[in-house]
Amino acid sequence: MNGNDGQLGQIVTWRVPAQVTLTDLRAALAAAHLDEELARDLHPRHVFSRALRDMKAGRVICRLQGSTEDHVSFQITRQDAGLTEVVYERDAQVDMDLHTGAVTSDHAETELRARDLVEAHTKKRLTSDLTRLVQQVFDCQRADLVPLREQGGVYFVPDQHKDLVEQVRTLLHEIKGRLNSFAIRLGCADTAQSVADSLSEHLAGLIEEFRASCAEISVDSRGDAIARREARITELRRRLECYRGLLGAYAVTIGEAITEAEQALLKKLLAGEPCAS
Numbered sequence: 001m002n003g004n005d006g007q008l009g010q011i012v013t014w015r016v017p018a019q020v021t022l023t024d025l026r027a028a029l030a031a032a033h034l035d036e037e038l039a040r041d042l043h044p045r046h047v048f049s050r051a052l053r054d055m056k057a058g059r060v061i062c063r064l065q066g067s068t069e070d071h072v073s074f075q076i077t078r079q080d081a082g083l084t085e086v087v088y089e090r091d092a093q094v095d096m097d098l099h100t101g102a103v104t105s106d107h108a109e110t111e112l113r114a115r116d117l118v119e120a121h122t123k124k125r126l127t128s129d130l131t132r133l134v135q136q137v138f139d140c141q142r143a144d145l146v147p148l149r150e151q152g153g154v155y156f157v158p159d160q161h162k163d164l165v166e167q168v169r170t171l172l173h174e175i176k177g178r179l180n181s182f183a184i185r186l187g188c189a190d191t192a193q194s195v196a197d198s199l200s201e202h203l204a205g206l207i208e209e210f211r212a213s214c215a216e217i218s219v220d221s222r223g224d225a226i227a228r229r230e231a232r233i234t235e236l237r238r239r240l241e242c243y244r245g246l247l248g249a250y251a252v253t254i255g256e257a258i259t260e261a262e263q264a265l266l267k268k269l270l271a272g273e274p275c276a277s
Contacts, residue, residue, distance in 0.1 A: 028174030
C-alpha cells in the first residue's frame, strides 16, 4: 500500500478569495514554487464580456453582429420600467478590437467606463478563475483530484502527491485563501474500499473521455493527433501503476479497460473502423 504510516492520501477542500490582482497571484505561484505562467493573460473577448457584465445594471446588452476573429460589437440599451410598460432606449454601441484590446464607443462616457472596466478586469482574477487555477495546478503535475461528490468541491488526493498539496496550501495562503486537508490512513476496511471505489470511478471516467476523443480519429488523421492519443494511453497506464495499491481488485478491471480502449484505437487506425464505445 502507498503512503507513510499507512496514509492513503488526503481529502482536500479549499476556499479562494472573491478576487486577487494578477500581480499578487503570480507572486503567490512563485512563493509556492509553481509556474507563474499558469496565471495567463485573459483573452480580450473574456475581459470585454466581464466589463460589459459590470455595466449591465438597469440595461440590456445585445450583440449587434456575430463576432469575428478581429472584432466584437455590442449595443447597450437602457431599460425603463414605467407604470404600464417597460421602455427600451438605445444607449450606446461598444466595440472591441480583439487583436489590440482597444475599446471604442459612440458615447464618450460609456467608452471611458468600458475602458476602465476592461483595464480593471485585465489586472485581476475572480473566484472562478482561482478555482480553475487550483485544478490546473494538479492537472499540470499529473496529480489526480478525485471528486468525492458530484457537485465537486471535495476531493481525494493520493499520498504520492502530498508535496503538491503543500504547495497549493502555500499558494492559497498567499492570496488570503485556505486549503483544508484531512489525512486518510489504513486501519478501516471501509475507508480503503471507499478510496478504491472513488479512484476507480475517476479512472474509468478518464478512459471514457479517451474513447470519446477517438471519435474523429481515422487513418487520415494528422500524425500529431494520433500521437496525442497514444500519449494518453501511456499516461493512463502510468496512473494505473501509480495507484495500483490503492485500487485493490479494481486494478485488473481498469487495466483491462485501458487495453480495450487501446485496441479499439489500433483497430480503427489499421482497418479504418470506428472505435468501440
